[in-house]
Amino acid sequence: MNTYLSTTFEGEKKPPTDVLRALRNHDIKSVELGSTHLYEGSLAEKLTDEFGDFAFLTHNFFPPPISDDLVINFSDPRPQFRDASVEQATENLLFAARIGSKLHTIHPGFLTATTVRESAAALHGLFNVTCRKSPGR
DSSP states (O other): EEEOGGGGGGGSOOOOHHHHHHHHHEEEEEEEEOOOOOOOHHHHHHHHHHHHEEEEEESSOOOOOOOOOOOOOOOOSSSSHHHHHHOOOHHHHHHHHHHOOOOOOOOOOOOOOOHHHHHHHHHEEEHHHHHSSSOOO
């Protein structure tokens, strides 16, 4: 069994690479990249270049967007928020693939859609969008 340490242990919002450097100092290289970090530009390149010896998992809202106004919520009954969630999650999944993440977890949301079918339809839409945007498709 593999054990991964989440970068969310860091109490304050920092760029993810700052947290990874601290973990490297303790010889920890199996890491779940959490969703509590500051936005950091050119992150995929930094992770693959500087931390290529790490094994990554990615969690929900990683990498964080430039703006922190959005909460991923596929269950939101308002189409503009649900669609924005699908778009952000798609970008996060594609990012996870670019850095070789072995697993990407997704939370379905915090507000309840009017039916379970609507929530399932939103998740189905996410996977359809992601498949269409995937490299090599």
